[in-house]
Amino acid sequence: MKTDSGMVNAFVEGETELDATTADMIRRRSELLGPAYRLFYERPLHLVRGEGVWLYDPEGEAYLDAYNNVTSIGHCRPEVVDAIADQAATLATNTRYIHEAILEYAERLLATMPDEIGHMMFTCTGSDANDLAVRIAQSYTGGTGIVVTETAYHGITQSVSEFSPSLGENVDLGPHVRTVPAPDSYRMGDGMAQGFGDAVAAAFADLKRHGIKPALFICDGIFASDGVFDGPAGFLAQAVAATHAAGALYIADEVQSGFGRTGDAMWGFQRHDVRPDIVTMGKPMGNGYPVAGVAVRPDVIEEFGRKARYFNTFGGNAVAVRAAAAVLDVIQKEDLVENARKVGIYMRERMRGLQTEFPRIGDVRGAGLFIGVEMVADLETKTPDAALATAIVNGLREEKVLISGCAKAANVLKIRPPLVFTRDNADHFLAALERVLERTLK
Amino acid sequence: MKTDSGMVNAFVEGETELDATTADMIRRRSELLGPAYRLFYERPLHLVRGEGVWLYDPEGEAYLDAYNNVTSIGHCRPEVVDAIADQAATLATNTRYIHEAILEYAERLLATMPDEIGHMMFTCTGSDANDLAVRIAQSYTGGTGIVVTETAYHGITQSVSEFSPSLGENVDLGPHVRTVPAPDSYRMGDGMAQGFGDAVAAAFADLKRHGIKPALFICDGIFASDGVFDGPAGFLAQAVAATHAAGALYIADEVQSGFGRTGDAMWGFQRHDVRPDIVTMGKPMGNGYPVAGVAVRPDVIEEFGRKARYFNTFGGNAVAVRAAAAVLDVIQKEDLVENARKVGIYMRERMRGLQTEFPRIGDVRGAGLFIGVEMVADLETKTPDAALATAIVNGLREEKVLISGCAKAANVLKIRPPLVFTRDNADHFLAALERVLERTLK
Numbered sequence: 017m018k019t020d021s022g023m024v025n026a027f028v029e030g031e032t033e034l035d036a037t038t039a040d041m042i043r044r045r046s047e048l049l050g051p052a053y054r055l056f057y058e059r060p061l062h063l064v065r066g067e068g069v070w071l072y073d074p075e076g077e078a079y080l081d082a083y084n085n086v087t088s089i090g091h092c093r094p095e096v097v098d099a100i101a102d103q104a105a106t107l108a109t110n111t112r113y114i115h116e117a118i119l120e121y122a123e124r125l126l127a128t129m130p131d132e133i134g135h136m137m138f139t140c141t142g143s144d145a146n147d148l149a150v151r152i153a154q155s156y157t158g159g160t161g162i163v164v165t166e167t168a169y170h171g172i173t174q175s176v177s178e179f180s181p182s183l184g185e186n187v188d189l190g191p192h193v194r195t196v197p198a199p200d201s202y203r204m205g206d207g208m209a210q211g212f213g214d215a216v217a218a219a220f221a222d223l224k225r226h227g228i229k230p231a232l233f234i235c236d237g238i239f240a241s242d243g244v245f246d247g248p249a250g251f252l253a254q255a256v257a258a259t260h261a262a263g264a265l266y267i268a269d270e271v272q273s274g275f276g277r278t279g280d281a282m283w284g285f286q287r288h289d290v291r292p293d294i295v296t297m298g299k300p301m302g303n304g305y306p307v308a309g310v311a312v313r314p315d316v317i318e319e320f321g322r323k324a325r326y327f328n329t330f331g332g333n334a335v336a337v338r339a340a341a342a343v344l345d346v347i348q349k350e351d352l353v354e355n356a357r358k359v360g361i362y363m364r365e366r367m368r369g370l371q372t373e374f375p376r377i378g379d380v381r382g383a384g385l386f387i388g389v390e391m392v393a394d395l396e397t398k399t400p401d402a403a404l405a406t407a408i409v410n411g412l413r414e415e416k417v418l419i420s421g422c423a424k425a426a427n428v429l430k431i432r433p434p435l436v437f438t439r440d441n442a443d444h445f446l447a448a449l450e451r452v453l454e455r456t457l458k
Numbered sequence: 459m460k461t462d463s464g465m466v467n468a469f470v471e472g473e474t475e476l477d478a479t480t481a482d483m484i485r486r487r488s489e490l491l492g493p494a495y496r497l498f499y500e501r502p503l504h505l506v507r508g509e510g511v512w513l514y515d516p517e518g519e520a521y522l523d524a525y526n527n528v529t530s531i532g533h534c535r536p537e538v539v540d541a542i543a544d545q546a547a548t549l550a551t552n553t554r555y556i557h558e559a560i561l562e563y564a565e566r567l568l569a570t571m572p573d574e575i576g577h578m579m580f581t582c583t584g585s586d587a588n589d590l591a592v593r594i595a596q597s598y599t600g601g602t603g604i605v606v607t608e609t610a611y612h613g614i615t616q617s618v619s620e621f622s623p624s625l626g627e628n629v630d631l632g633p634h635v636r637t638v639p640a641p642d643s644y645r646m647g648d649g650m651a652q653g654f655g656d657a658v659a660a661a662f663a664d665l666k667r668h669g670i671k672p673a674l675f676i677c678d679g680i681f682a683s684d685g686v687f688d689g690p691a692g693f694l695a696q697a698v699a700a701t702h703a704a705g706a707l708y709i710a711d712e713v714q715s716g717f718g719r720t721g722d723a724m725w726g727f728q729r730h731d732v733r734p735d736i737v738t739m740g741k742p743m744g745n746g747y748p749v750a751g752v753a754v755r756p757d758v759i760e761e762f763g764r765k766a767r768y769f770n771t772f773g774g775n776a777v778a779v780r781a782a783a784a785v786l787d788v789i790q791k792e793d794l795v796e797n798a799r800k801v802g803i804y805m806r807e808r809m810r811g812l813q814t815e816f817p818r819i820g821d822v823r824g825a826g827l828f829i830g831v832e833m834v835a836d837l838e839t840k841t842p843d844a845a846l847a848t849a850i851v852n853g854l855r856e857e858k859v860l861i862s863g864c865a866k867a868a869n870v871l872k873i874r875p876p877l878v879f880t881r882d883n884a885d886h887f888l889a890a891l892e893r894v895l896e897r898t899l900k
Contacts (some may be wrong), residue, residue, distance in 0.1 A: 023767060041556050048564040049774075050577030050756060051763030053553055062556040066549045084551065086771060092547050098759060101543035105534050107508045108746035110527065114504040122490040126637060133493030140582040140748045141772055147615045172770060174617035186765035280623055289654050300773060304550035306582045306748040306772035320492030323628035325465060329528060329741060330583055330748035332491075411640045 022184020024421040025057040025409055038062060039174035058410045066091030069441050071418070081228035082433040085386075086274060088300035088412045089346045090436045096303045108365060111138070111332045121337040124344060126311065129292055134314040137334030138307065139215050142271030142298025143171030145308040149294045150175060150232065150327065152312060155320040159229030161264070163219040166195040167424040169241040170234060170269055170419035179448040181377045182241040189385040192228050193221035198424070199251060202390060203398060213254025220449045221263035229292070230264035237284015237448050243423030244388025244430065246381055249280070252288035254327030265316065268292035271308070272386070273298045276347050276435055279357030279384020287383060300435075305339035306330070333344060343353070352435040356384035363387060363431070363442050374453045388422070389432040400425035404456070417445055464626020466863045467851055469497040479757065485724065492515050498862060500852045507872060508533025508885045511876050511883050513860070524875040525860045527714060527828075530742035531788045532878045538745045539643065541784035553580070553774045563779040566693050572733055573791040576756040580749065580774030584713030584740025585613030587750040591736045592617060592756060596705045597762040601671030603706070605661040608637040609866040612676060612711055621676070624683040636661035640684035640866070641693060644832055646838060655696025662704035672706035679715030679726015685865030686830025686872065687822055687899040691722070694730035707758065711782070713750070714828070717742045717875055718781035718789050721799030721826020729825060742877075745785045747861040749778035794877040798826035805811060805829060805884050810889070816895045818846060829873040830864070844866030846898070853894035859887055 029042070029060070041062060045053065056062075065072040068090040071079045081091070089096070103117070122136035139145045154160055162179045164170065169182040177183055178190035188194070196215035220230045233255065235384025239245040259266045274297045280287045283295065283323055293316055298308030308331075330336065347353065360382065367389060369378045378392035390415065391408065393399040405427045412419055422430040435443065468803035471484070483504060487495065497503075503521070507514040510532040513521045523533070532537070545559070553560065563579040581587045596602055604621045606612065611624040619625055631637070638657035641650055662672045675697065681687040698848055716724025716739045722729045725737065740750030750773075772778065785850045789795065802824065809822045809831060820834035833850065835841040847869045854861055866870040875883065 031722075038556065041558070041561070044561050044758075045556065047576075048561055048568065048578060050579065050754065050759050052579060052759060052766070052768035053763075054767055055556065056554045056767065060556055063549060064549060064557075066551065069550070071549075086552070087550065092549065092553075094547070097543060097547045100546050101539060104542055104746070105539045107505060107513075107528065107534065109505055109508065109513070109533075110528070111491075112498045114480065114487065114497065114502055116483070116505075119483070119486050119490055126490065135491075136490060137492065137494060141586070141770065143770070144583070144586065144615065151616050151619070172768065173586065173615045175594070175615060176591050183766065254747070304546070304775065304777065306775075306778070312492065316493060318493050321495075323495070325496055326494035326498065326614065328585070328745075333746065335746065336748070420538075427637065449726065 018119055022182065022186070023054050024426045025056055025406070027057055027060045032058045034059060037290060043240050059413065059414045060086070060215060061413070063231035066287050066437050068439055077416060079126065079416045079418050080444055081418050083420050083429050084434070085277065085432040086299045087304050088241040088275060088277065088435045089303050089343055089352065090434050093303055093346065095346055096305070096339055096342045097111065099338040100305055100335055102305035103338040108335045110329055111259050115348065117334045117337045117341070121223050121341045124341070129295065129311055132291065132313050133311045135297060135312050135317055137310045137312065137326060138336065139169070139310065139328050140306045140308055140330050142296065142308050143173050143176050144328065144331070145270060145271065145296040145310050146171045146172040146176045146234070147265050147297055149296050151318055152310070152320050153232040153267060153294060155324065156316050157229065157231045157264060158233040159264065160192040161220065161228040161230040162190070162193045163221035163233045164193065164195055165198045165235055165239060167242045168235065172218050192223070194222055198239050199245050200243070201245050201247060201381065209254050212251065213258045216255040217258035217262065220258065220264060228252050232265045233259040234267040234269055236269040236271065237287065238278055238383060238386045240272045240386070241389065241422050243428045244386060246278070246383040246384050249287045250289055252285070252290050256290045265293040266290070267294045267296060269296050271296060271298040276356055277384055277386050277432070279360050282353060286429035301343065302336060302339040303343045305336060307340050347435070350436070356435045359437050359439060359442055360384040360387065362439060363446065371452065374457055376401065376457060385433050385435055385437060389429040389431065390423070390428050391429065400427035402426040405429055407456045408452055411456055412448055415448040415452060417448040463626065463899065464628070465496050466868045467498055467848070469499055469502045474500045476501060482790050483572050484792050499855045503855070519858060521858045521860050522883065522886055523860050524873050525862050526876070527719065527874040528741045529746050529796065530717060530877045531745050532718065532876050533786055535745055535788065537788055538747070538784045541780040542747060542777055545780040550775050550777045552771055553769065557776050558778045559779045559783070562775050568781070571737065571753055573659070573754050574733070575737060575753045575836065576752050577759055579752045579768060580752065580778065581752065581770050582748045582750055582772050583613070584738065584750050585615050585618050586770070586773070587713065587738040587740055587752050588613045588618045588676070588711060589615045591617035591709050591738050594757055594759055595674040595709060595736060595751070597766065598758050599671065599673045599706060601673040601706065602634040603662065603670040603672040604632070604635045605707045606635065606637055606677045607656055607677055607681060607684050608683045609640060616784045634665070636665055639680050641687050642685070643687055643823065644690060651693035651696050653692065655700045658697040658724055659700035659704065662700065662706060672704040674707045674709050675701040676709040676711055678711040678713065680720055680825060682714045683864050685832065685870045686828060688720070688811055688825040692731055694727070694732050697819045698732045707735040707739060709736045713738060713740040717785070718795035718798055719826055719828050721795060721802045724795060743785065744778060744781040747778060747781035748772070749782050758793065781829070789877070792878070798877045801879050801881060801884055802821050802826040802829065804881060805888065808888050812892065812895065814827045816899055818843065818899060827875050827877055827879060831871040831873065832865070833871065835870050842869035844868040847871060849898045853898055854890055855891040857894060859890040
């Protein structure tokens with residue numbers, strides 16, 4: 017897939033002819049927002065409205081959203097809008113005052129975690145959550161060393177960007193960071209779990225050899241930017257054991273894989289039956305309202321909490337936790353975890369059914385409604401085909417269906433519809449995909 | 459003032475007798491949120507509602523808010539609530555799609571800045587904004603060295619906490635960080651401007667002597683946590699000149715002093731007629747909605763933007779910028795900068811009038827509605843009196859008037875009412891303050 021300074025599916029100015037209105041807005045964007053912002057697609061989208069699984073442009077054209085994992089219970093859900101509006105009109109202060117809502121929500125959320133995870137802390141973004149988690153882990157272990165996968169994304173603060181290799185080669189990794197190959201179930205054989213665990217152990221050994229004390233291994237529950245690697249369920253156990261053996265903590269980054277996305281459980285790590293020391297979360301937590309969090313074992317936070325304390329002006333404010341509680345209500349009442357599981361299985365089965373006709377679909381994988389489809393030049397060599405993935409992502413955009421791409425080689429379709437995606441929505445998606453494959457490959 | 463691991467005005471468990479309900483909620487807080495959270499006051503406040511300058515507890519008792527600088531146009535302003543509710547019900551995506559609202563708001567905000575500040579970027583919190591600003595400045599200068607004042611607070615990410623000494627001695631400053639004494643107008647004489655500039659120059663020289671290339675000097679426009687030092691207007695010029703002479707950038711942290719707070723101008727640095735290279739902002743920007751930003755000179759961001767790019771999932775989403783635009787509307791329509799100037803002058807004059815009767819009010823200072831009142835044991839020696847400041851802050855809380863404290867010696871009353879504070883509100887505040895001073899000092 018086309019990349020711009022490491023970003024998959026980035027619009028590159030000058031490469032596509034655009035209508036005058038879009039071109040003008042992009043020019044204004046560059047002037048006002050500067051050179052650091054990127055847009056999606058060869059023909060960027062101007063969106064003005066969202067509802068459920070649909071997004072609309074100014075002409076009222078509807079786009080099926082099979083990508084945005086923030087609005088995971090559907091765009092503009094009235095339950096969340098009402099909670100936000102009600103609380104914003106009532107009180108929005110901060111955690112230096114006592115408020116009931118944060119306690120109720122923390123209690124409900126902790127109930128979804130393993131028993132030993134006892135405390136819940138609140139930030140605004142997943143980046144902040146990972147930034148805080150690392151501060152806690154480094155304080156607890158007395159080490160700094162971090163192990164991540166080689167195309168991981170964990171966030172955008174200075175500290176977190178140093179262990180987010182997917183930001184591209186222009187953003188330096190820290191000297192205390194080591195990367196391991198992603199657990200590529202498409203190319204690695206039965207030894208993947210052991211191999212991945214061995215790689216993590218070797219990375220920690222290398223840190224120690226350089227005098228850098230291990231602090232943590234962090235991965236997301238679905239290896240999202242690495243290319244969506246879901247399994248087999250349980251394969252993480254050796255890596256977590258290697259982490260603990262090195263004296264480091266295992267941080268489960270659930271910013272993308274959390275809140276039911278993977279279909280098998282509320283949290284991505286639960287698919288693997290492993291026990292994180294810290295769990296971070298964000299994106300879908302407030303269905304678009306900026307709220308994120310860190311769940312942690314009490315003994316891990318004890319000294320840091322007492323000595324360093326933590327305050328985040330907006331983190332855990334009453335509006336944020338009311339929005340988050342409304343999201344949790346919907347996930348639980350509508351059993352969206354089960355919906356993600358069922359619709360995800362259906363979509364993957366149907367796409368696997370396309371592999372015979374379109375053998376350049378190398379692999380279809382994922383869990384729940386986090387799906388990766390790997391495009392290759394050749395089934396035998398499994399050579400990644402980024403250009404083909406680009407063509408499909410942009411072809412779908414012309415079909416008014418939204419997805420994007422990922423992976424080191426930028427050749428994996430990243431499909432992450434809202435958890436309320438129905439089988440009808442899936443059929444709509446699959447029909448569009450088939451048309452695009454026909455046009456592109458025949 | 460009482461401190462807990464460096465936090466001024468922190469509640470310390472076990473030191474005060476509390477009613478059963480409050481004690482129970484605090485116990486639940488500790489259990490659920492863990493040891494890193496702090497509450498204000500010897501008797502923490504449970505708040506359930508806010509309106510304008512008033513906050514309410516569950517019994518309906520009203521507290522005059524002379525402290526919260528986030529809700530600076532008043533708690534629960536309908537204009538902001540409506541903008542949030544309307545946009546949350548319409549669309550909340552991200553900056554990878556084109557949207558008009560972010561462009562309109564960026565244009566309006568940049569119009570309030572010096573001409574050479576050309577681009578506006580969006581984050582969720584002031585911490586994120588400073589974190590990004592430092593990444594940009596370090597990329598631009600090729601250096602890492604940072605100079606701050608000795609009790610500065612700039613935020614809570616790992617990178618920013620390393621140059622936020624007010625977080626207390628348990629949070630290490632980075633090896634690339636140097637501190638200079640705050641510009642203490644109460645103790646330094648006419649030479650303060652030159653002395654402060656010389657200190658910044660010396661700090662940069664010391665960084666260079668250690669082989670650390672200078673990157674930036676950052677200060678907020680009112681030296682908030684240092685003890686509120688406002689003037690004389692213009693005194694920052696030498697420090698900024700020393701910064702530029704060292705090849706470093708000057709970052710104006712307007713998270714607290716921005717959006718009219720200082721009364722003389724929209725931005726705190728404008729009081730000093732200096733030219734920042736980067737301006738950061740946050741807290742009151744969305745009147746409680748998590749939105750913050752970085753304004754920057756185009757040449758400073760050019761290479762970083764092109765190579766490293768920047769994406770923040772929630773930063774600059776349509777709800778955030780609609781909320782922020784509604785806040786800017788109110789500030790401009792109601793001329794709240796001028797109100798802050800006038801009411802601030804009135805409050806300071808009246809408090810200076812109390813100094814004869816209460817000579818332990820050592821100094822009354824500030825700009826606009828950011829006011830510091832320094833409590834001393836003795837007018838001659840100017841010895842800080844933290845216990846007295848603690849008694850006044852908690853005495854006012856019992857009078858149902860909310861302020862807090864700051865400064866290295868924790869002896870300065872920090873008074874920051876909403877910008878909509880009227881002269882009547884000021885009189886209410888002053889009467890309560892007088893009663894507390896009477897009770898405490900006579």
